[in-house]
Amino acid sequence: MTDTAQRTPAAPHKDINTGPVQRSWKAPIALGVFALLAVILFMGFGRAGESTLTLSARADSIQLVPLVLPTLATCYIIAAVLVAIAVAATLMVRRGTRVPLWLTTVFSILLLLGFLVWASAGANLPIPGLLAGSLGLAVPLIFGALGGVISERVGVVNIAIEGQLLAGAFSSALVASVTGSPIIGLVAAMVSGVLVSFVLAAFAIKYVVDQVIVGVVLNVLVSGLTGFLFSQLLSPNSDALNSPPRFNEIAIPLLSEIPIIGHVFFRQTLIVYLMYLAVACVYVGLFHTKWGLRLRAVGEHPQAADTVGINVGSTRFWNVSLAGAIAGLGGAFFTLGSVGAFGKDMTAGAGFIALAAVIFGRWDPIRATLAALLFGFASNLQGVLNIIGSPVPSEFMLMLPYLVTIFAVAGLVGKSRPPAASGKPYIKS
Amino acid sequence: MPKNIALRSAAAIGAAVLFLSGCAQAPETDGASSDADYCARMVTNSGGLEDRSFNQSSWEGLERAADEFGIDAEAIVSQNETDMAPNVQQAVDTGCQFILTVGWELADATISQASENPDLHFAIVDEVVEGDNIKPIVFDTAQAAYLAGYLAAGVTKTGIVGTFGGGNQPPVTLFMDGFVDGVDKYNQTHGTSVVVLGWDKETQDGAFTGDFEDVNKGKTYAESMLDQGADVILPVAGQVGEGAAAAVLEHGNSSLIWVDNDGYETLPEEFRPIVLTSILKNMEDAVVAIVGADIDGDFNNDAFIGTLENNGVEIAPFHDLASLVSAELQAELDQLRADIISGAVEVSSPSTPE
Numbered sequence: 191m192t193d194t195a196q197r198t199p200a201a202p203h204k205d206i207n208t209g210p211v212q213r214s215w216k217a218p219i220a221l222g223v224f225a226l227l228a229v230i231l232f233m234g235f236g237r238a239g240e241s242t243l244t245l246s247a248r249a250d251s252i253q254l255v256p257l258v259l260p261t262l263a264t265c266y267i268i269a270a271v272l273v274a275i276a277v278a279a280t281l282m283v284r285r286g287t288r289v290p291l292w293l294t295t296v297f298s299i300l301l302l303l304g305f306l307v308w309a310s311a312g313a314n315l316p317i318p319g320l321l322a323g324s325l326g327l328a329v330p331l332i333f334g335a336l337g338g339v340i341s342e343r344v345g346v347v348n349i350a351i352e353g354q355l356l357a358g359a360f361s362s363a364l365v366a367s368v369t370g371s372p373i374i375g376l377v378a379a380m381v382s383g384v385l386v387s388f389v390l391a392a393f394a395i396k397y398v399v400d401q402v403i404v405g406v407v408l409n410v411l412v413s414g415l416t417g418f419l420f421s422q423l424l425s426p427n428s429d430a431l432n433s434p435p436r437f438n439e440i441a442i443p444l445l446s447e448i449p450i451i452g453h454v455f456f457r458q459t460l461i462v463y464l465m466y467l468a469v470a471c472v473y474v475g476l477f478h479t480k481w482g483l484r485l486r487a488v489g490e491h492p493q494a495a496d497t498v499g500i501n502v503g504s505t506r507f508w509n510v511s512l513a514g515a516i517a518g519l520g521g522a523f524f525t526l527g528s529v530g531a532f533g534k535d536m537t538a539g540a541g542f543i544a545l546a547a548v549i550f551g552r553w554d555p556i557r558a559t560l561a562a563l564l565f566g567f568a569s570n571l572q573g574v575l576n577i578i579g580s581p582v583p584s585e586f587m588l589m590l591p592y593l594v595t596i597f598a599v600a601g602l603v604g605k606s607r608p609p610a611a612s613g614k615p616y617i618k619s
Numbered sequence: 620m621p622k623n624i625a626l627r628s629a630a631a632i633g634a635a636v637l638f639l640s641g642c643a644q645a646p647e648t649d650g651a652s653s654d655a656d657y658c659a660r661m662v663t664n665s666g667g668l669e670d671r672s673f674n675q676s677s678w679e680g681l682e683r684a685a686d687e688f689g690i691d692a693e694a695i696v697s698q699n700e701t702d703m704a705p706n707v708q709q710a711v712d713t714g715c716q717f718i719l720t721v722g723w724e725l726a727d728a729t730i731s732q733a734s735e736n737p738d739l740h741f742a743i744v745d746e747v748v749e750g751d752n753i754k755p756i757v758f759d760t761a762q763a764a765y766l767a768g769y770l771a772a773g774v775t776k777t778g779i780v781g782t783f784g785g786g787n788q789p790p791v792t793l794f795m796d797g798f799v800d801g802v803d804k805y806n807q808t809h810g811t812s813v814v815v816l817g818w819d820k821e822t823q824d825g826a827f828t829g830d831f832e833d834v835n836k837g838k839t840y841a842e843s844m845l846d847q848g849a850d851v852i853l854p855v856a857g858q859v860g861e862g863a864a865a866a867v868l869e870h871g872n873s874s875l876i877w878v879d880n881d882g883y884e885t886l887p888e889e890f891r892p893i894v895l896t897s898i899l900k901n902m903e904d905a906v907v908a909i910v911g912a913d914i915d916g917d918f919n920n921d922a923f924i925g926t927l928e929n930n931g932v933e934i935a936p937f938h939d940l941a942s943l944v945s946a947e948l949q950a951e952l953d954q955l956r957a958d959i960i961s962g963a964v965e966v967s968s969p970s971t972p973e
Contacts, residue, residue, distance in 0.1 A: 247846075319846035323839035330835070417667075425669040433887040436865075529834045529865040531887045533858035538833035569836070574843045576826035577781065577816050584787060588829045 217289040218279040221297055225269070225276040228304055232265035235581070237311035247318040247453045254449055261311040268304035272297060313578040320574050321454040321567075328566025329465055329527065330355060330537070333520025334544025335551065335558040336472050337383075341513035342553055343476065344506050345489040347613040349405025350390050352541025353412035354514050357382040358521020360416040363532035364424065366434035372526045375434055376461070376519065379526075383518020384511045386412060391510040395503050398615040409541070417534045424532060432531045437461060461519065461527040468516060472555040485509055489609035492616035502616045517541075546595060552606045561595075568594040657717070657914055658691040659684070660710035664722030665699050672857065672879050673902055677721050677744050680906025687907065688914055691715075697725075704728040711736055717913050719744070719906065729753060740918045742909055744902065745790060747972055751920055756905050757972035758925035760790075760878075761797030762959055763898045763932040764853075765966045766952055767876050768801020770896060770934070771851040772813040773948040774874070781816040781844035783826040783837075783863075785856030789970035791827075794855045794878060794898060796820050796968035804955070804964070816844050823969065828859050837862025845870045851895060852876070864890045874940055881935040895943070897935035905931060924972055928960045 241261045245254040275297045279289045306315060334351040341348035358379035366375025390408055393399040424432040437459035446456040476482035484505060487495040492502045524536055543565055551558025568591035576584050661681050663674040678694050685692035693713075695706045707728040710718045716739060720729045723746040733741045733750045742754040771780045782798050784791040795818040802815050818825035828836045841852050841863035850873040854860035860877065864886060867875045874895040877886065882894045905923055912918060925931015937944050944952075958964040 314847065316843075316846045319843055323842055326839050326842075327835065421667045421669045429888060433889060524835055529838055529862045530889065531861060533832065533834050533861060535832045536834045536858070538830050538836070540833075570839055570843075573826065573828075573836070573840045577783070577840065577843050577847060579816070579819065584824050584827050588827065 213283050213286065214288070215283060217294060218276065218283050221272075221276040221279050221289075221294070224297070224301055225272040228272050228301060229269045232269045232304060232308055236262050236265060237308060237581070238262055239312035241307045241310045241312075242314040243306070243310070244314055244316040245318070245450055247316070247322075249457075250318075250449065250453055251447055252449050256314070259307055261307055264307045265304055268300050268307070271300055272304070275300075309575050309580040309582070310578055315574065315578060318450055318453050320570060321451065323570035323574070324563065324567040325454060325458075325462070326528065326566070327569050328562045329462055330520040330523045330540050331544045331547055331562035331565060332465055332469065332559050333523065334517050334541050335547040335562050336468055336555055337513035337515075337517030337520070338545055338548035339551070339553055339555050339558050340472065340476075340485070340516065341387075341510050342548060342612045343489045343609050344485045344509040344513075345492060345609060345611040345614065345616070346391065346394050346506055346510045347401040347405065348390065348510070348513060348517075349402050349545065350386055350408040350412075350541075351517050351544050352537060352539065353405075353409040354383040354386045354517035355521040355524070355537045355541050355544075356409075356416055356535070357386050357412050358518030359524040359536055360419070360521075360532050361518075362522035363434045363525040363530070364431055366526055367431050370435060372435050372437050372460075375526050376522050379518040379522035380515040381518070383514035383516070383521065385514070386518075387511045387514025390514075391507045394510075394615065395506050398617065401613055401615075413535055416532075420532060420534050428531065434525055434530055436528075436530050437526055459527045461523045464519060465523075468519070469555055469559050472516075476555060486609070488616075489611055492611050492614075496616070496618065502618070506616075517544075520544075543595075549606060549608075550595065553609060565591050565595055657688075658693075658713070658715040659717040659719065659910060660713055660715045661692070661694045661719040661721065662703070662706045662710050662725060662728075663694060663696050664703065664724045665697055666722070667696055668694060673744050673900065674721050676880065676900070676902035677719060677906055680903035681719060681910065683903060684907045684910040688911060690910070690914070700724060704731075707732050711739065716740060717742070717910060721745070740913055742906075742923075747922055752918075754909060754918065754920055755922040755972075756902070756909070756925075757922060758900045758932050759793070759966075759971055760898055760900060760925075760932050761793050761800070761968045761971060762927045762966050763934050764794045764797030765801040765804070765959065765964075766927075766934050766955060767853065767896060767898050768798035768803075768815075769805045769955055770801075770944065770948070770952060771798070771853070771876060772802040772805035772811065773945075773951070774895065774940075774943045775813055775849075775851050776872075777848045777850045778812065779814050779816060779848045780851040780853070781841075781847070781849035782853040782855065783817045783828065783840050783844070784854075785828055785831040785859055787824070787827055791855045792818075792823065793968055793970040793972075794853070795825065796970060797966055798853055800966060800968075808951070816847055816849055820968075828856055831857035831859055834859055834862040834865075838866045841866035842870070845873060850874070853878070853898075861886065861890075864893065867893050874943070877935075883935065883938045892939050894938060895940050896937055899933045899935055900925060901931050901933065922972065926960075927956055 239261050241259050243257040282289055334355055338348050338351050361382035362375040362379035365378035366372050386408055390404055393404045394401040439457050439459055442456040446452045484500050488502050488505045496502050525532055547558045547561040550561040572587040572590045576587055659681060661678060666674045668674055668678050681692045695710055697703045697706050703725050711732050719742045721744045726746045726748050729741055729743050730748055730750055733753045737752055740752050742756055744756045747755045747757055782795050784795060799815050799818055799820045802813050806813055828840060837854060837859035844852055852863050852867055853876040854863040855878050864875050867873045868890060875893050876895050877897040879900055882897045883891055905925060959966055
């Protein structure tokens with residue numbers, strides 16, 4: 191998010207080489223529009239009553255007092271602050287200074303808080319539940335996005351994330367049911383993710399088939415195959431083949447007692463802890479190890495990598511396989527980490543959202559994770575608000591996650607550049 | 620070497636798919652064919668024959684009819700939207716007198732074939748269509764959902780119950796309308812103020828997951844409702860409801876109401892202790908009765924509407940949770956059922972089939 195902004199000169203000294211100084215009006219315009227929307231919503235459709243924000247889950251040992259806010263007054267104050275920030279941003283750009291990131295962040299948080307208070311008028315909004323649900327919806331997206339980042343960084347476009355998730359969900363449910371061990375189910379999920387990757391890699395690297403087409407075909411293939419096996423094999427014998435044990439929640443001592451976020455992040459199943467580990471490993475691995483350097487070299491400039499003795503084909507093949515294993519783990523979350531039994535097409539497009547998170551996160555594991563979390567939050571917010579009875583029609587709320595993603599990609603990310611050789615097969619000449 | 624492995628696995632998977640899809644096309648046949656003059660065909664929607672929903676129960680009905688009347692019956696399974704019209708055509712081409720189509724997606728194909736073949740008799744499940752030779756089979760699930768709502772209000776300890784749907788469509792919201800009204804009825808009778816989360820009958824809007832597949836989303840929806848204090852949850856969202864079952868099981872001290880079939884029988888075994896009841900659609904008896912009438916030459920195009928009166932809809936036994944339902948509550952439910960059948964209590968919804 192900061193890169194594009196940094197390229198804009200901070201001080202108004204003219205430099206012929208970099209062209210005329212551009213004042214970026216993007217930030218104040220965006221802030222102004224959102225401040226205006228907030229004013230219209232909070233004042234035009236003001237809601238009376240009190241909004242209760244519960245800060246502690248029932249299981250927490252430290253119980254915080256619920257925050258009770260008078261809806262109308264809080265909304266008015268927040269709207270006023272939002273307008274003030276938008277005006278301040280305009281003045282800053284006029285003076286030629288850049289709008290600092292912290293100001294935009296404060297603006298976003300206040301806007302969100304205002305919306306939550308407005309929507310929960312006369313109702314009770316449990317913040318820990320809202321966050322926990324967001325993480326739950328984001329976990330498979332994060333695994334999928336990590337798989338996508340690795341695969342694309344090494345130069346193979348991975349449209350097949352959806353297929354890898356679904357294959358992982360299917361085989362983890364089946365294997366865990368048969369063996370009775372969720373750990374073995376997890377391994378099976380990784381293996382099936384790798385198998386899907388093998389097909390992708392074989393066609394993309396060896397036979398130089400268009401990677402997007404292979405990916406799309408793989409998604410349809412996995413959906414059809416798992417759907418078929420589900421109806422013919424799993425459904426008739428669901429007791430033996432489709433009732434896997436689920437992972438239990440493990441509370442990490444001390445950390446899980448932190449108010450508000452402790453329960454959300456540190457009272458989770460093994461898969462979620464694996465997810466934290468995977469994000470850290472992929473980040474460190476990609477940017478601070480020999481493996482990551484080679485991987486990125488192959489994805490950016492395969493010819494140069496080849497010249498210094500890196501085997502492009504095999505690097506791509508094995509890293510795409512690794513990506514499949516990670517995405518497969520995400521698939522296991524649907525079954526072993528969440529609901530147990532496999533259901534037809536149960537990933538419901540999560541792979542495509544993960545793909546969007548890869549691009550939104552600019553092919554960076556940490557940013558892609560944040561993007562996935564944002565999407566998870568928006569999806570869950572939509573659900574929670576519909577349940578507590580917000581005045582926004584449910585059809586509109588269902589668009590919310592996608593709207594947020596589009597705005598975030600267009601507004602915050604700006605121009606993003608994929609790895610140079612992503613999607614281009616390397617043919618050694 | 621790795622490429623070879625990959626190639627082999629690709630080839631193996633490809634071969635497996637070809638082999639398996641070969642299996643998928645195999646038609647389901649029934650041996651009985653003593654009444655050689657009469658035969659029936661059924662066309663499913665993309666849910667397939669083992670969908671634990673109306674395809675499955677319609678087919679079970681047709682199989683029973685085949686046994687009882689000694690006729691020949693076969694099912695043609697649609698894989699997706701595009702092969703529905705050809706499948707209905709195929710059913711017509713078999714020369715059978717009676718064709719049963721399942722699901723609103725098949726309405727167009729059924730109507731066009733019915734008008735081209737006025738001599739044949741058609742029936743369609745879950746959709747009301749006009750046609751001289753088409754009999755719609757629909758269910759007024761609101762009646763059974765009304766009983767379920769009354770039951771939920773009687774059982775809840777927190778005074779809050781919840782429901783959510785897969786999409787804002789009449790077959791889904793019909794359940795939710797009935798449920799909300801049932802809770803209201805309990806409140807009126809007992810002077811309580813049990814609240815329903817997730818559906819507002821007035822505005823016809825509420826909580827929807829937006830699809831019928833994303834089980835994980837069903838779980839977070841149910842968790843949000845449990846967070847709000849709800850202790851009875853009614854998901855009307857196909858397999859998404861299994862997510863709600865998982866949430867209820869993990870949460871404890873709460874229960875689930877399933878739809879379409881008896882969740883106690885059809886859900887994975889671990890969920891049995893939390894299934895309070897299920898809102899049933901009795902497709903089987905309806906199909907048997909309609910086929911029987913057609914064989915006797917009594918076919919008509921009046922819609923069959925499943926109600927409490929004709930056993931088309933019902934609530935399932937309480938199984939493991941029967942202890943939650945007091946004798947008085949059971950008596951009130953029985954009285955309510957009788958009142959709905961007699962018309963003393965009217966269950967209405969904008970989505971009620973007519």
